[in-house]
Amino acid sequence: MAEKATADYGHRHRMSVPASIVWIVLFLAIFPWVVAATVAGHLIRVLRSVLGSEDEHVPRPTELTTSVHVKALHPKARREFTTLTGHDDITELFWVGYPDAAQEVTQLYIVIPGNPGNTAFYEEYLEAVHEQTKIPCVAVGHLGHSIPSGKGHKVYSLDDNLAHKRAVVNHFLKIYPKARIAMAGHSVGAYMCVDVLAHNPSKRLLKIFCLMPTLHHIGSTPNGARLYPLLKLFRGIGSSLAFLLRQLPHWFRDFLINWHLPFATPRSRAAVHHIIHEKVALNSLGMGRHEMDEILHFDPDLLRRMSKKLLFCFAETDGWLTRVHEQEILECCPDSEVVRCAEGVRHGFVLDAADVVADLTVEWLRHLFH
Numbered sequence: 001m002a003e004k005a006t007a008d009y010g011h012r013h014r015m016s017v018p019a020s021i022v023w024i025v026l027f028l029a030i031f032p033w034v035v036a037a038t039v040a041g042h043l044i045r046v047l048r049s050v051l052g053s054e055d056e057h058v059p060r061p062t063e064l065t066t067s068v069h070v071k072a073l074h075p076k077a078r079r080e081f082t083t084l085t086g087h088d089d090i091t092e093l094f095w096v097g098y099p100d101a102a103q104e105v106t107q108l109y110i111v112i113p114g115n116p117g118n119t120a121f122y123e124e125y126l127e128a129v130h131e132q133t134k135i136p137c138v139a140v141g142h143l144g145h146s147i148p149s150g151k152g153h154k155v156y157s158l159d160d161n162l163a164h165k166r167a168v169v170n171h172f173l174k175i176y177p178k179a180r181i182a183m184a185g186h187s188v189g190a191y192m193c194v195d196v197l198a199h200n201p202s203k204r205l206l207k208i209f210c211l212m213p214t215l216h217h218i219g220s221t222p223n224g225a226r227l228y229p230l231l232k233l234f235r236g237i238g239s240s241l242a243f244l245l246r247q248l249p250h251w252f253r254d255f256l257i258n259w260h261l262p263f264a265t266p267r268s269r270a271a272v273h274h275i276i277h278e279k280v281a282l283n284s285l286g287m288g289r290h291e292m293d294e295i296l297h298f299d300p301d302l303l304r305r306m307s308k309k310l311l312f313c314f315a316e317t318d319g320w321l322t323r324v325h326e327q328e329i330l331e332c333c334p335d336s337e338v339v340r341c342a343e344g345v346r347h348g349f350v351l352d353a354a355d356v357v358a359d360l361t362v363e364w365l366r367h368l369f370h
């Protein structure tokens with residue numbers, strides 16, 4: 001047995017040498033490109049600031065009534081980039097069932113994304129919800145998580161996005177004075193929804209669906225512990241790699257996305273192209289760092305007071321939310337509804353299980369608005 005164990009160890013040791021050489025070669029091959037991309041990215045930013053040009057030549061609206069309407073795949077869907085009164089930052093909204101000017105809105109479903117907070121990932125989910133309920137549905141993107149959104153190359157913090165979501169919900173409450181509103185927050189979006197409800201206890205905010213919520217100690221989860229060093233030290237490199245990837249042919253980016261996400265639907269894989277941009281990567285990675293540094297302890301009394309308005313939907317296995325995290329949340333929310341998704345539904349459900357979670361959402365909305 002000792003001889004066999006020694007032989008096995010020797011075999012593993014011999015196999016580790018070629019692998020380490022491969023990693024070294026890959027590093028030496030990629031590192032010059034990363035440096036070149038970093039330099040090129042900085043030069044382009046400088047040129048853009050000098051010439052006064054904008055990203056992708058997207059018009060930048062300056063008034064509440066001004067928006068850029070981008071045609072979407074669904075006949076009742078539209079993506080727009082607009083500003084709110086008193087805010088210079090451009091907001092990305094993806095609508096399915098956009099209300100007509102003469103239509104009186106009595107029901108509204110608002111979705112706050114996770115991170116990355118680009119609404120393209122939520123198209124299939126919102127379309128499925130609207131098809132079955134006919135309720136106007138809107139996803140609110142995070143600042144800087146799409147190319148036109150935000151303001152120039154500004155990097156937005158978690159606090160910036162919290163304030164932004166409060167402003168957007170207040171805006172909807174104002175322009176749709178008779179609307180009863182249900183909200184959903186996916187991942188860190190659930191944290192933002194709870195923050196909205198804490199600052200605006202309107203009776204017209206009926207319910208919050210917390211989808212795979214990350215409400216506290218994100219950095220102590222398996223995924224958080226693994227990614228925190230990268231978010232802390234390599235955000236600039238990640239942004240430069242996004243710039244480098246954006247220079248590659250579209251077909252090659254498709255190949256890389258399909259290879260990395262073979263389980264995802266074609267439309268969710270296509271959505272990845274929306275975040276391959278140095279500005280978007282910097283904002284997404286930067287906000288991820290803020291999440292791990294700042295989302296620590298929640299207020300148990302606050303959750304207990306609003307628990308009747310909260311519904312929690314958990315994945316069976318979730319690298320961003322352990323069973324311990326779940327238990328700590330539910331101990332503070334004795335009056336909340338709890339739903340567990342079927343096996344196979346992952347934290348990032350929008351990639352391959354949007355229809356499954358949409359069917360659950362339809363049931364919740366029908367019960368709520370009955």
